[in-house]
Amino acid sequence: MSTYDEVEIEDMTFDPDTQIFTYPCPCGDRFQISIDDMYDGEDIAVCPSCSLMIQVVFDKEDLVEYYVEANLEPPGKIAVAV
Template sequence: MAAVYDEVEIEDMEFDAEEQVYYYPCPCGDRFSIDLEELYDGEDIATCPSCSLTIRVVFDEENLPELKEEEDADMDTGGPGRVRLDAHQHRHDCREK
């Protein structure tokens, strides 16, 4: 793994509550990012999508915001324009044909 460019306190990072992602400006002009879920999983390296630099995020897990539950997690539609049928409904529909 490449060397870490810098260590950054999480309080110095910008948090996007909607996306659940922390951001920090990168010298290349883009920004480092790390997901809140990654932080809860013990990951502490934020990456920049435009260059090879990485930073180590310094944080205490007990001070992290709560993870936002995925909306409609139990409503799997199978993608755009598709509706997921349960096994009972599928068998019923097949018998009618």
């Protein structure tokens, strides 16, 4: 599978209400991926308006702060490096 680009999670926008990360797509829409999909190991965000996809670069422990921001508990234990 070919992706348009690699994007760091820090460069994406997180909406705590929808629990979706987004990033601008060249077509004018936004790539989207849910925090739960990322927790489950998915790292490909898709644009709903075109065929482009990006790979999201993140570590699972990066998701903890976003779950906290959304006032949610992660679906399972996330090991955090000390």
